[in-house]
Amino acid sequence: MRLLWSLALLLVLASAATLKDSPKARYDGYAVYRLSVKNKLQLAVVEQLSQLSSKYNIWKDYDEHSQQVHIMVAPAELQHFQALVSLHAISSEQIIENVQDLIDAEQVTPAADSAPFGWTRYYELAEIEAWLDSVLAAYPTVTEEFVVGQSYEGRTIRGIKISHKAGNPGIFIESNIHAREWITSASATWFINELLTSQEPAVRSLADSYDWHIVPVFNVDGFAYSHAKNRMWRKTRQPHATNECIGVDANRNFDSHWLENNGASSNPCSETFAGDVPGSEPEAKALTEYLQKIANEFSVYISFHSYGQYLLSPYGHTKEEFPDNYDDLLQIGEAFATAIEALPYGTAYRYGSTADVLYVATGTSVDWVYNELNKKVAFTIEYRDQGRYGFLLPPVQILPNCQELMAGMLALIGKTQELGYL
Known part of the structure; x- marks a missing residue:
């Protein structure tokens, strides 16, 4: 019993260490699209996509005034995404080509890092x-x-x-x-x-x-x-x-x-x-x-x-x-x-x-x-x-x-x- 408990503890600690040391998420090839949503069927399609959080991420929810949604798409899903919006006649426009590029642009330069808080x-x-x-x-x-x-x-x-x-x-x-x-x-x-x-x-x-x-x-x-x-x-x-x-x-x-x-x-x-x-x-x-x-x-x-x-x-x-x-x-x-x-x-x-x-x-x-x-x-x-x-x-x-x-x-x-x- 003590051996089993020790093994279980090691597994928990290993899992915690893995989580702590897990690599930082990268968004290479992730793109953001502006979708024009004109009817309830199109909106239902977009809402279904939003539930697949590992592949799609809603940046801006649908509002009736603009009739637009902003959605980030994983590169592996791009072909499926384009086929889906085409099938349902949803107009799409790419507004960010590569999310990782913008994340990289936020990184601190050595000069900025040494400057006082600003x-x-x-x-x-x-x-x-x-x-x-x-x-x-x-x-x-x-x-x-x-x-x-x-x-x-x-x-x-x-x-x-x-x-x-x-x-x-x-x-x-x-x-x-x-x-x-x-x-x-x-x-x-x-x-x-x-x-x-x-x-x-x-x-x-x-x-x-x-x-x-x-x-x-x-x-x-x-x-x-x-x-x-x-x-x-x-x-x-x-x-x-x-x-x-x-x-x-x-x-x-x-x-x-x-x-x-x-x-x-x-x-x-x-x-x-x-x-x-x-x-x-x-x-x-x-x-x-x-x-x-x-x-x-x-x-x-x-x-x-x-x-x-x-x-x-x-x-x-x-x-x-x-x-x-x-x-x-x-x-x-x-x-x-x-x-x-x-x-x-x-x-x-x-x-x-x-x-x-x-x-x-x-x-x-x-x-x-x-x-x-x-x-x-x-x-x-x-x-x-x-x-x-x-x-x-x-x-x-x-x-x-x-x-x-x-x-x-x-x-x-x-x-x-x-x-x-x-």
Whole structure:
């Protein structure tokens, strides 16, 4: 019996070592296509493809306005994929020829690696946390750390509060809930830095007039995995009890219209898997508990995402009805989009409810905050771009994206204040 137990232990340890030392996923020859979907049969075909997660990966779900889907195709499936879209008369256009080329372009040069923390490259979790420590040490009178909770793998979900005076209305920002959306944590750290260092009068007023609660990397396990093992990883890292697929879409795991109206998936292998129950993920559970605890300390909630260039408000669960204050949310959205488009880049953002402008998405953090905590200004920002680079936004675009964020935030908070929500 002891021998059998020892053999079993060795097998477990060997399996763990293999997982730890498994090679980093590569995407040589993987291509991304823009599909134009004109009817329900075509949409059903695309949805079937999306279930084959090892061969196809949906980058942008179908929405009725554009009638488009962005899908990454494995090279071994390319011939079958082209035959299938041809058979069903689905128009397709290749928008990324080789995903690995874009991943390679993100890699850090020796010069950039030796430079101080900045916004010309993407950083790993440990580097972001070290920078956060330096910020907390440099600005002890106006910053303090807060802890949302622990991840499945035991990492601490950390945030920073910036407060220049007592009694300020609060704004909560959650970033990088989807692991592969690296531009979100890059933008969050830049925004923190601007709130502390900018001498621009409008930015100083933004910093001084509100308490800012910011979580730069929420999905810490997935984010670490996206750097170490798989650049395209989206979900959390908790194994499923009865399925070999790992992780949950944390932004479908909140207890607000959870798994309704096809706004998420019950398939553990899907990129939008909602979990077996709401709050199954320790990360989502920790955030709901933390937000409930500080509910009186903030009035506005914003979630950073990519990509597509949208400002999305509730509701996500239905496009048949809208929030009571939807007209106000549209005014805020218009201010945000107008301010960004006025910049020299001319970047266009669409705004409106998630379900109406983009697609039905249920169990999201923004909808949970809006519906359950009664915070009537809650938005998802979907950053650059519209598909040319998708989740692999080149480092050279980090600063332009951040500049657009600041212009948009100044307008968003200004209009929110004007409408009486702050």
